[in-house]
Amino acid sequence: MGSSEAPITTKALVVDKPGAPFVLEDVVLDKLRDNELLVDIKYSGLCHTDLVIQHGKMPIGGFPVVAGHEGAGTIVELGSGLQSSGLKVGDRVLLGFASCMNCRGCQEGSKGACDNIALTNFGGTRGLEDTPIRRPNGDFVRGSVFGQSSFSKLAVCDVRAVVKYPGPIEDLSFLAPLGCGFMTGAGTVLDVLKPKTSNNIAVLGLGAVGLTAVMAAKSLNVAEIIAIDIVESRLDLAKSLGATHALNGKSYKDVETAIREASARGVDFIVDTTGLTSMINSGIKALAQQGTFAIVGTPVPGEHLSIEGMDMLIHCKKIIGVTGAYANPQELIPRLVKMYQDGSFPIDGLSKSYPPTEIDQAISDMKSGKVIKPVLAW
Ligand SMILES: [Zn+2]
Ligand SMILES: [Zn+2]
Structure with missing residues (x-):
């Protein structure tokens, strides 16, 4: 099948300017380029980063924009360069992040x-001067966010973000967040920190990233x-998922005090998912000898650690920044699916579905902690 000749109209959640709401609008998708595919999005997870994008706090991007970077759905059409890619129309796919494939990290598999x-x-695939999404009047809408902009019924996706999923389509409702949050939390522990059974670890912040780290x-x-x-x-949930200590930060002067009450010598590893400078500063003090602190949550740009x-x-402490668990999504996501199937990665209890028109409720439920991972059902 070749690229479509006619532009396609679909519905997407568009943010008009920094801080504006997500509004469901008609948008027009450009015809596919060689290494793009059209995906019928069934589910897209809501991640804190989508709110960072909404508020214009990313160092790169632009407005209006269609966010969404934990998409999942079925392939509707393949670009002309993908005929021998192993992907075909009707395949179910999970969407992760795209990477350049040329730098040292990509070449070594740490995409x-x-x-x-x-x-x-x-x-x-198109660079910052172009986009596959337009308003019906022809105005530019920033697309290709994480190679997908999946807050959209149909999405033009970058093949580099695509991971095939051979299982049933219903599973996508709870697997979609593997594309970012779940992969980041789990991959940071499994593949970056690699704790031994004799180690201890603290996880700061128990959203989707923190709970999958647990x-x-x-x-x-x-x-x-x-x-x-x-x-x-969230603390109760963490305990049910295997946390040996679940501590309410409100009961302690700071993170170091909380951690040292649980383990006087400190901890070998800390995963920070909060991005809060005060948490990071205090957490570093609670590292044990040769301990490693992983900054995984998004800190405020311009703020400095002390x-x-x-x-x-x-x-002999180490502080590292970890984006996307340094992962290769095409390798890590199938491995996490296998862990889910084996029962050692019970992510099916973390999500709740919302219609796209109720995204504001989804955001509010995520912020209050009522829901760990809202997923939009398209
Ligand atoms: Zn690269
Ligand atoms: Zn994310």
Whole structure:
């Protein structure tokens, strides 16, 4: 099948300008380029990063924009360069992130650490000067976010973001968030930090990323898993998923005090999903000898950490930034699906579906902690 000749009209959630609401509008999709495919989106997870994009807090991008980067659906059409890609019309796919495929990280399989991850995930195959989405009047709408812009019934996707899913279509309702949040939380523990059973680990913030980090630590039988949040229902969930300690941050002066109450020597690993400078500063102090602190949540641009060099030196501490778990989504996502099927990655209990018109309710439920992972059902 070749590329479509006529433009396609569909519905998408468009954010008009920084801070504006997500509004369901008619949009027109351009015909496919060689390495693009048209996906009928069934589900798209809502991630904190979508709100960062909505509020114009990304260092790159533009408005109006269609966000959405945890999409899943079925292939409707393939670009002319994809005829021997192993993908075919009707295949079910999960959408992760795109990477440049040329830099050292990509060549070594660490696509999440791609040198060009920002440009690739906000410019897609077309670069920042072009987009596959227009308003009916012809005005430019920023698309290709994470190679998908999947807050849309139909989406022009970058093949580099696509992962085939051989199982039933209904599963996509809870598998869609593998594309970002679930993959990031689990992959950071499984493939970046790699704790041993004798280690201990603390997870700061128990949203989708934090809870999947807890699940991954449990799957590795890590001796102590300390989960910290300020929402009781999330703490209960973390305990049911394997946290040995679930601590309400409101009950402690700071993160270090909480962690050291659970483990006086400190912890070997910390995964921060909050991005809060005060949490990170205090958490670093709670690392044990040779401990590693992973910054996974999105910090506020321009804010600086306050760390004591001597503490870093004599305790041989490491601080690392981790985007996309440094992962290769085409390898990690199928591995996590297998873990789900084996029962060691019970992600099916984390999501709740909403119609796209109720995205504001979904955002409010995610922020309050009532729902871990809202998923839009298209
Ligand atoms: Zn790259
Ligand atoms: Zn995300």
